[in-house]
Every structure is written in C-alpha cells, then in structure tokens.
Amino acid sequence: MSTSGEAPLGRRAALVTGAASGIGRSVARHLVDEGMDVLAVDLEPDPHGPGVPHKADLTDPSANEGCVSAALEQFGRLDVVVPNAGVQYVAPIEEFPLERWQTILALLLTSPFQLAKSAWPALRSSRSGRLIVIASVHGLVASPFKAAYVSAKHGVLGLVKTLALEGAEDDISVTAVCPAYVRTPLVEKQISDQARAHGLAEERVLEEVILAPHAVKRLIEPSEVARLVGFLAGPGGAAFTGAPVTMDQGWTAR
Numbered sequence: 001m002s003t004s005g006e007a008p009l010g011r012r013a014a015l016v017t018g019a020a021s022g023i024g025r026s027v028a029r030h031l032v033d034e035g036m037d038v039l040a041v042d043l044e045p046d047p048h049g050p051g052v053p054h055k056a057d058l059t060d061p062s063a064n065e066g067c068v069s070a071a072l073e074q075f076g077r078l079d080v081v082v083p084n085a086g087v088q089y090v091a092p093i094e095e096f097p098l099e100r101w102q103t104i105l106a107l108l109l110t111s112p113f114q115l116a117k118s119a120w121p122a123l124r125s126s127r128s129g130r131l132i133v134i135a136s137v138h139g140l141v142a143s144p145f146k147a148a149y150v151s152a153k154h155g156v157l158g159l160v161k162t163l164a165l166e167g168a169e170d171d172i173s174v175t176a177v178c179p180a181y182v183r184t185p186l187v188e189k190q191i192s193d194q195a196r197a198h199g200l201a202e203e204r205v206l207e208e209v210i211l212a213p214h215a216v217k218r219l220i221e222p223s224e225v226a227r228l229v230g231f232l233a234g235p236g237g238a239a240f241t242g243a244p245v246t247m248d249q250g251w252t253a254r
C-alpha cells in the first residue's frame with residue numbers, strides 16, 4: 001500500500017529535456033529554485049542556463065538512455081523526469097515530408113518512452129517518482145496541417161496512461177501537462193508557416209489562427225507551465241496520475 005501522501009520529500013533530482021529554451025528552460029529554472037538537482041538536456045545546451053547542461057540529440061534512442069545514466073552519475077538518484085523537448089512542422093498532408101513525420105514521432109513519442117524505460121528503476125527506488133510529460137492540448141484535440149505533432153501528442157497520452165498503471169504499485173505517478181499556446185520560440189517560428197498554410201498575412205495569424213480556439217485570448221507564459229510542473233513534482237502532485245493536466249485557456253471547454 002502506498003504511503004507517500006503529502007509528506008515532505010527530501011532532496012530530489014530531475015531530468016528535463018529541451019531545457020535550453022521556452023518551457024523546458026523555465027521548468028529547469030523553477031525546479032532548481034525549488035532546491036532540486038537538475039540535468040538540463042538539449043541539442044544545444046546552454047552552459048549559463050539553469051541546472052547541469054547535457055548535450056543529446058533525443059531523436060536517437062540510445063541518447064535518451066545516456067541522459068538517464070548521466071543524471072544518475074551526476075546526482076546518484078533520479079526522482080523526476082520531464083520529457084519536454086519538441087519541434088513543430090506545419091504543412092498540409094499531401095506536402096508533409098515523411099522525414100519530418102519520423103523526426104517528430106522520434107522526439108515527441110519515442111524519446112519519452114525511452115526515457116521512461118531507462119529511468120524506471122530509479123523512479124521506483126525514489127518511492128515518489130514522477131514522470132511529467134509536456135504534451136499539449138493537441139494531445140486532446142486536433143488542428144489542421146499538424147499531422148505529425150497531433151498524432152505524436154495523442155500517442156504520448158496513451159503512453160502516460162499505460163505507465164501510470166504500471167507505476168501505481170511503486171508510487172510512480174505519470175502525467176501529461178496539456179497547455180494551449182505558450183509564448184516560446186516554437187510558437188513564434190510557426191507564425192510564418194501558419195500564414196502560408198492559411199493564406200493570411202503574418203500579423204493576422206496570432207489573433208485569427210493561434211488564439212482563435214482559446215476562450216481567453218492570451219498566450220500562456222512558460223513560467224505558468226513551470227509552476228504547474230513544480231506542483232506535480234512535489235508532495236501535492238502525488239495523486240495526479242494517468243491523466244492529462246490541462247491548462248488550455250478554455251480551448252477544450254467548447
């Protein structure tokens with residue numbers, strides 16, 4: 001029987017991917033500020049960013065294993081894994097390049113699988129292990145021209161549910177944070193692609209495409225996602241498992 005409840009947790013170690021930019025950087029910063037040891041993984045890690053920088057291309061499955069080994073070597077334990085690294089590609093299905101599909105599936109779906117698989121023994125030893133995937137509202141609903149991203153994000157919700165069931169006996173909780181649009185370079189880069197795909201001027205894209213499905217017409221700040229991850233990683237997060245944790249400005253209320 002599980003006993004962890006809301007008891008305070010001791011010094012903990014975390015691994016955050018995509019930690020050099022946007023949401024990942026903000027999450028790494030928040031967890032460091034909360035007193036955790038953090039391995040900050042990225043394709044181009046920031047030596048001046050929060051946590052211990054670690055370079056890896058997570059589209060390579062063995063690199064994911066390497067990140068877990070590096071965290072264990074560095075900190076001697078691993079309690080929290082945040083698969084966050086992501087890319088987007090916007091194109092109609094007929095023009096969608098197969099190699100983009102494969103890269104996006106590798107990064108958004110296979111990397112969380114491989115990180116979980118490699119980290120599982122450490123999460124079990126933690127007795128309050130947390131796997132917190134940064135999924136998306138696009139794990140719950142679709143938008144046109146994002147075949148790979150929407151498919152991968154829906155897929156990772158299946159992984160989260162499965163691993164929540166597998167981790168239950170060992171007090172490993174597994175969640176998928178599902179934000180709507182967050183103010184990061186990933187969204188900024190989409191504006192020109194969206195303008196082309198929708199045949200709109202760039203200045204109209206934020207209002208007419210990006211924020212159109214939001215009930216609340218503002219971008220979410222990366223720090224808001226980071227605070228939610230901090231809560232899920234802490235004692236208050238123990239009972240959240242097997243479910244999306246949605247922060248979507250009312251998108252899925254319709």
Ligand code: NAD
Binds near residue numbers: 020041042057180
């Ligand atoms: P971002 O572009 O600001 O940061 C992504 C980071 O991932 C970058 O530092 C990049 O170098 C890294 N990365 C990319 N490919 C990599 C690879 N092969 N190996 C290792 N690192 C790699 O993006 P973001 O907006 O902060 O997105 C982070 C996550 O949040 C993604 O999974 C994204 O799908 C999700 N998300 C973003 C939004 C949004 O509106 N920005 C909304 C919902 C979900």
